[in-house]
Amino acid sequence: MTLVLSIEEQQEILDMKSVLGALEVLYREQAAGRALTRQRSDVIVPNQTGVYGLKSMDGVVPAFDVGAVRINSDVITWPKVGNTKRRVKVPAAPGNRWVGLVLLFSVSTGEPLAIFPDGFVQRMRVGGTSGLGVKYLAREDSKVLGVIGSGWQAGSQVLAACEVRNFERVVVYSPTRENLVKFVEEMAPQVSAPVIAADSAEAVVSQADVVLCATNSLQPVFDGTLVRSGQHLGCIKNCELDDNAFKRVDRLVIHSIDSSPKHLVMEEAEAPGEDRGWDDSHGGIDWSNAPTLAQLVSGAVPGRQSSEEVTCFDNNLGLGIQFAAVGAKLLEIAKEKGAGHELPTEWFTQKVHP
């Protein structure tokens, strides 16, 4: 049978602890050369309302007996917000829905094991990966978790960090007060530490032992001169941290080397006047030789060496193997609990030689 699992079913059965466990095994396998991932590719063409992007990435991890393909089928527009055009993924599918899929296949038999929307696993694997950065780099005695951002990625960062350290409180800042209040309300029941709204990014950084940035910003989100010795910093894009922050970092680890997606863009589909890139030199960091999470988790490079070090994990870009690892764990739990909707495997297999 091939399992179809809704986002709601996934949320009910897959917790962050399981995700962290699966990812930890994954990075050991990757370090040993036993996990292979195919760089993301984006095919971008014009459509009636803006552009359409078909994105895919693959990853195979024999230890989980799973190969994964993750596909995003995105309708993108650039509505004008104030004086700037903002990039918006439009939920243009029937019922105002977004389209992202993960397909899991068996390494042993080739059979399609599961097909499910990607949004929840996407979030959990990003958060879980940042969480491993905290686990291997932050001080054991970290007391205050600081989070900047209140969007779709920030929540799983909180869950993951609280799984690997016993924080006494979680302090969050986000520039739009309404979003911040909503986020604090949502997160409070999900972790044992109190979750508190801060008035500024500076207030977060000045009291936190661990500062995790999870924003859409293409600009630094706090003043890096505020970084104190012993702190751990995390970002999902290195533009969230400024040059001063990076100057303070004693130990930098990144998710993956050479992970920039391969873009195929049809001529008329160029983004309208939007600068998607940023200067990531940050005073001369050699990203192509930075230690990776796989090296850190496997012990090939050391973690934190003293309570004074400033450490940083740049969760720089996703890999297909993350979907293989987290997907395999999700599938394992779903089978145990009888979750999801089973479809006949014959619908997705064939008697003719492909």
Add this chain to the structure above:
Amino acid sequence: MTLVLSIEEQQEILDMKSVLGALEVLYREQAAGRALTRQRSDVIVPNQTGVYGLKSMDGVVPAFDVGAVRINSDVITWPKVGNTKRRVKVPAAPGNRWVGLVLLFSVSTGEPLAIFPDGFVQRMRVGGTSGLGVKYLAREDSKVLGVIGSGWQAGSQVLAACEVRNFERVVVYSPTRENLVKFVEEMAPQVSAPVIAADSAEAVVSQADVVLCATNSLQPVFDGTLVRSGQHLGCIKNCELDDNAFKRVDRLVIHSIDSSPKHLVMEEAEAPGEDRGWDDSHGGIDWSNAPTLAQLVSGAVPGRQSSEEVTCFDNNLGLGIQFAAVGAKLLEIAKEKGAGHELPTEWFTQKVHP
């Protein structure tokens, strides 16, 4: 609704004429820069019985309002046959089935339109593409179609060629007599010209105006000194033709430039002593500057210029856009005829931002 279509349902509704029509539009779109394809990637890892390969390619064609992802999930072994090891794709999925899937998405809305096994469309798009080579390069008055091969690709080559020329007879050779006889029996009712078994490849080449090779051979399948002026040659791998054949060719067109798949191979998964490559120089052909089918179909390069020319179409490798074009046509017909199995689109979409 998202449509699931079995191979049997596809075979019932999609004929070669429709495939040729869709592909002809496709290559005009491609020539105009309005079709984008992502190079195939193969991720190869060891498994218990040999190796596992997860292969994918993407293609988007706005004119069809379709983006396609084609995935193959292959279990491969190398059983020893005589003194050589032979590469075999094992139908290891439940019910002894192979696994290949095509997913179609809407360029307008992003929604998943269809999911179906790839084996039939795979065959039709290869045959149809070779058929366009015949249409634009073979003599209008071609009388005899010669086919070398009786395997899974040869049949659609016959169907496609017979759709674009009025052949008086079809002559086929394949080294295993049993396969040849079976193939002739199967093809005879599908085309109006009589289908006749030949005793040798030479017998085919000596009487045919159009010679199409569709084999698994990594060696030349006939003696190229037999090529006569005015003939059209077709192959699905250029190793099927020898250097003498290529020397006789006045006008060469290939399917696609720079189409070699990107391989990611885990160390222990190397093919056991199998040489998959071949010397494709054929006396110095510059494949990277050969005219393409898109240029031919769009008129950017000329087709046959005289009845004496020897023409050749090398259908060198598949592209994701072929699955977008043929898939879109299949979907259009399926909707008209109410074929297939409709699944709720909500199963494959989401309310959360991916």
